[in-house]
Amino acid sequence: HLATSLPLPSERDHLRPRIDMVVFMIDIKSKYSLKNVETSLAHVDANFFLGKVCFLVTGVGRVNACSIETNAVCKLAEAYCSPVLFCELELEGIRAATAQRLLRMLQICAGHIPGVSALSFVSLMRSSNVD
Amino acid sequence: ENADPQKTAFVLRKAWTLYSVTPLYRFRRSRLSEYARLLSAFIAAEKQKGLAVEVGVELDIKVALSSLADLRGSELDQAALLVQLSSRSRASSKNSEDKLVWSGWFCSMFGDDLSENVPENFTCLPLFLTHGAESYTSLVGSWFQKTFDCCFRRLAISPLNLSWMVAMWAGYKLERAASAVELVFSVPRLSQPLDISYAIHPEDAKALWDTVQKTPGEITQGEVDVFMDCLCAHFHRHFKIHLSAAKLVKVSTGIASAHCDGIVKILHSQHLPGVLMLLTELAISQIQ
Numbered sequence: 001h002l003a004t005s006l007p008l009p010s011e012r013d014h015l016r017p018r019i020d021m022v023v024f025m026i027d028i029k030s031k032y033s034l035k036n037v038e039t040s041l042a043h044v045d046a047n048f049f050l051g052k053v054c055f056l057v058t059g060v061g062r063v064n065a066c067s068i069e070t071n072a073v074c075k076l077a078e079a080y081c082s083p084v085l086f087c088e089l090e091l092e093g094i095r096a097a098t099a100q101r102l103l104r105m106l107q108i109c110a111g112h113i114p115g116v117s118a119l120s121f122v123s124l125m126r127s128s129n130v131d
Numbered sequence: 132e133n134a135d136p137q138k139t140a141f142v143l144r145k146a147w148t149l150y151s152v153t154p155l156y157r158f159r160r161s162r163l164s165e166y167a168r169l170l171s172a173f174i175a176a177e178k179q180k181g182l183a184v185e186v187g188v189e190l191d192i193k194v195a196l197s198s199l200a201d202l203r204g205s206e207l208d209q210a211a212l213l214v215q216l217s218s219r220s221r222a223s224s225k226n227s228e229d230k231l232v233w234s235g236w237f238c239s240m241f242g243d244d245l246s247e248n249v250p251e252n253f254t255c256l257p258l259f260l261t262h263g264a265e266s267y268t269s270l271v272g273s274w275f276q277k278t279f280d281c282c283f284r285r286l287a288i289s290p291l292n293l294s295w296m297v298a299m300w301a302g303y304k305l306e307r308a309a310s311a312v313e314l315v316f317s318v319p320r321l322s323q324p325l326d327i328s329y330a331i332h333p334e335d336a337k338a339l340w341d342t343v344q345k346t347p348g349e350i351t352q353g354e355v356d357v358f359m360d361c362l363c364a365h366f367h368r369h370f371k372i373h374l375s376a377a378k379l380v381k382v383s384t385g386i387a388s389a390h391c392d393g394i395v396k397i398l399h400s401q402h403l404p405g406v407l408m409l410l411t412e413l414a415i416s417q418i419q
Contacts, residue, residue: 029290029319031359032376064287064391065378067294069352 006040020110021052021118023102028059031067034076041080051118052109053082056098061088081122136400138201141213141234143400147260148268149286149393151414152237154245154253155279160210163196166278170194173274174216193217193229204241204408209256211238216267233263235271240407245415257414258407259283260395286393286414290379296389296409297382298355302340303402305333309385312336314362316377327377329366333385 001016008016022044027033037055044053055077059065070086077084087098109118171194178192195215202211213236217229237256239246246255261268272283288296301312311330318325343357344350363374381390387397387406397406 029378030376031363032373035375064289067290067375067379069291072352 005036006043019048021054021106022048023054023056025056025058026068026073028057028068028070029062029065034068034073038076049081051082051121053080054102054105054121055082055084056102057084057086058089060086061090083121083124138199139400139403142202142260142403143397145262146394146396147262149288149395149410149414150259150261150272150283151286151417152257152259152275153282153418154249154255154257155275155281157252158254158279160198163198167194167196169278170196170214170271170274174270177270191219192232193219199236199238202236202238202240202407204239204404204411205243207243207246208239208241209246209254211236212256214271216263216271233261233267233271235259235261235263235268238407238411240404240411242411242415244412245418254279257418258286258411259414284417286410286417288389288391288393288413290391292413293379293382293389293391294359295350295352295355296387297384298340298343298358299350299405299409300382300384300386300402301331301333301336301358302344303384303386304337305385309333310383312385313381313383313388314374314379315381315383316374317380318377326380327372327374329362329374331362336384 001019024037024040025033026037055073057070057073060070073084085098085101088094089098105121107113108116108120111117171192174192174194193216195213195217197213197215199211199213203209214234215231216233218232219229236259238258238260239256240258242255242257245257249255261271275281276283297312297314310333312333313328313330316327316329318327339361340358343354343361345354360375366372366374379391382388386399386402387395389395395406395410397403
């Protein structure tokens, strides 16, 4: 399900299936997209931040069109205990690989992979910070 | 740092195209006149091959290389190197003046980040600025690449860096009535390209910056963000357009102007070192 911002319209609440994972997309060429994500984050229930939220930064192929500091995004992700993925949607190979990664993460968040839960993402992140 | 204004006057009020240059190998300041002769011969040879720059008119290109000791930040920087191409039509009389057709100069303004990590025999002049026909730029560039084993790349300026420039330059004190602070945005993903030009009175822009900047002489990314957010919020209030979703492509102030394709114009000699220092930093980060 794709949305331009949160909260989702309440009229369709009863028709909506369970949400297993939220991916916030930030376009490195648009400061507006970062602001939009920042305001939308406030509408997400705290439970999602136990591994069910991920930030996806797009457009990283064009370094010269940067309107956002990647540092700022990393700090945001750290503050919300969630991983950041960087990708370039214009390149088919990277687009496909990123989609596969997200799908894998979704499978784990939805509980389809026995023995692995979304909480693993959180602990994986903590250990890389220590390094 | 107190540069002779006459020597640096050539920099002002011209649109310079920017390049980053990797360090030059075995460049000797003492051999400038020899280099000028070699470059002149190279250009003549290329023209013989048919890479003629101007069709119809027979032109001899004279090359002059000179050092500009004043154009540098500290003693650790290499003095700037100026390359000038002049033409004298063969048809005209011996006493006719040479006409300057192209100029380019290499410079390093507080480029210690690069020069301190470079082995001997390498000369660091990471910023290259050109004014004149692109064909001459590529001729001069090819000769330097072959002779000193260096690499030239166009220096593009990201919206992030452009906003840094406009915040910094809008905050400088100007003696007399200066031109407006202008930001040009390009709106993406439309069937027909749309450019938005946002002009602000220079005093208003400076007043805004003065409320944002906490420590004089120091600028943080956070302060630049606040400055830009205020400008965008003001625009949104009036036109309901989110400039933050558009691409900042050009900034213009009374001090200098800069375009994302890597083209700058410097209008005030007083702030020349500051502007060059920023550009040197960009060039170095593109090299590394």
